[in-house]
Amino acid sequence: MKETKEIRQSTTDPDCGFMSRENKQEMFCYLDHRTTDMKFNIITDSYVTPGNVHDSVPYLSRLDRQTERFGFKVEAVALDSGYLTNPICKGLHDRNIYGVIAHRRYHPTKGLFPKWKFTYDRERDLYICPNKQELVYRTTTREGYREYKSDPKKCSQCPLLKECTRSKNKQKVVTRHVWEEHKEKVRLNRLSPSGKVLYKYRKEKVERSFADSKELHGLRYCRLRGLRKASEQVLLTAACQNMKKIATYLAKQG
């Protein structure tokens, strides 16, 4: 049976989207996908989408747009946990960009082992389970996930079975995306000294930029309806913030 998804639509502004995220207020809104530079905190890109578009969706295309349009040589980026996806990690690797992305907490099924309890053996391309058994590669799904499966005969004798799987055939399956290694590299970047410094800057730069937009430039609420008009408001706000930044810098330079 084909899965269906209910999409809520605003009756007053059909262009916006319903945002529903953990620990955030649910609402109809637009999202401003923003990039700022690290040195001067100039807004280099502001792209508006309906509120139900995930942050990670437009990311790489907006990054490319900036490098093409402004000729930026991007060395590093720092992103929040919403961007920790395999395509973004792979995309940063392909563009030779040092990526630091905040950790995203995955919630394992209650009562079952989280995935990190299974150790990946890169050389032999298999997983070792908490009972020291091997889960070997079987197949790759259309979505790009490699499946590693346990031996059901060994699992049926295992004292940890109840905490490991609820499958009827007593077989544990662990998946690994074909681009998982890029995600692991980004994770190591985050834990490195330079990654920690870079991520600290993210909070001081782009988060500050959003806070200024809301508190000083009235961007907490849309003044007009429709994607185009919301984009105009966001772009004008970004232009004002940039002008202020440049003016302040020039004033300091005398």
Ligand code: SF4
């Ligand atoms: S049930 Fe199987 S895969 Fe899970 S810990 Fe036991 S032996 Fe390992």
